[in-house]
Amino acid sequence: MNTTPRLVEVRRNALKQNDLLARALRDRFREAGVRVVSLVSSPGAGKTTLLEKTLSAARRWRVAAMVGDLATENDAARLARTGAPVKQIITGAVCHLDAAMIERALEGWNLDELDLLFIENVGNLVCPASYDLGEELRLVLLSVTEGEDKPLKYPTIFNTADVAVITKIDLAGAVEFDRDVARENIQRARPGMPIIELSAKTGEGMEAWLRFLQLRTAD
Amino acid sequence: MHELSIAISIIEGATEEARRHGDVKVNAVRLKLGALSGVSKDALLFSYALACEGTALEGSRLDIEEIPVMAFCPRCEIERAPASIQWLSCPVCGAPTPQVAQGKEIEIAALEIIE
16 A cells, blocks of 8 residues: 555535536526525524515515525414415524525425525525525625625625615614615625615515516516 | 535545545545635634544545635726725726636645545
8 A cells, every 4th residue: 555645636616516406406497487586694684574575565476485494484484374385494403505405395396386486595694605506596685773884794695696685774764774885885795786775564665676576587 | 604514515525536546545635715605714624623523534634725816807807806805896996896706616626645
């Protein structure tokens, strides 16, 4: 046995398995004509509330949702009240969704019967950044109560997103949220990213959000 | 902390790659880790040592090469290191630089093996 170490080149993405699976999922979604939108944010930014209102309002599409949570089924129960098909993905101790979890959650669903699928990630602005879920559009949510500097604190996840949604905009005045600074910070972390401001509670900005969704999901 | 998940993926990937070279022992895994990968180097090193226990890679080193971000400046038409990872803009002309050319990788670059 030769004990001199030898260096062999590999050049392999460490998340190759996840990326391959995500690519296969993306192909499946495309073939079935399903547009897939994922949501990431810190806990409490309003992902589930935005989804509740969106599922109820988006009657022109056949919509469904998958929602990731560490331990509870509360979010799925909330979303199921909209009448849309909903699946809870309980991750246990895992702080993010991955492509294999999405693939398993798809079992029993006929994708041909869907137009739009939302995937709500676990509330976390760090870990979900590394995992491709096969989605077409990744939304990052930032609520006004979190402060304008979130994009500077979590540049990686903002950089992986396609759209930024500023939520709870009805509270902007109360918490002295500076919209211009927030928008500037988002643009620094991800130049050119579209930004939508809304309040799922009051309905402000919801029409613009649904219009955006329609434009981005139209073929 | 998702570094444990990443560490497990690295071990699985390295084990698979090592197998191509027959019955070898992996001394070290050389990893390229981008500044915009969202992975903490220290947390990854800690997780790697834990995750290696009981696997074929037990006792192996994880050598991490940190990769800075490079982004393409559309105005200067050249890749440069942006102002910071929070501010993707050209340090020379100030133009926004959304096209990240380097710095997102979590890549197993090479294996140090003993045959």
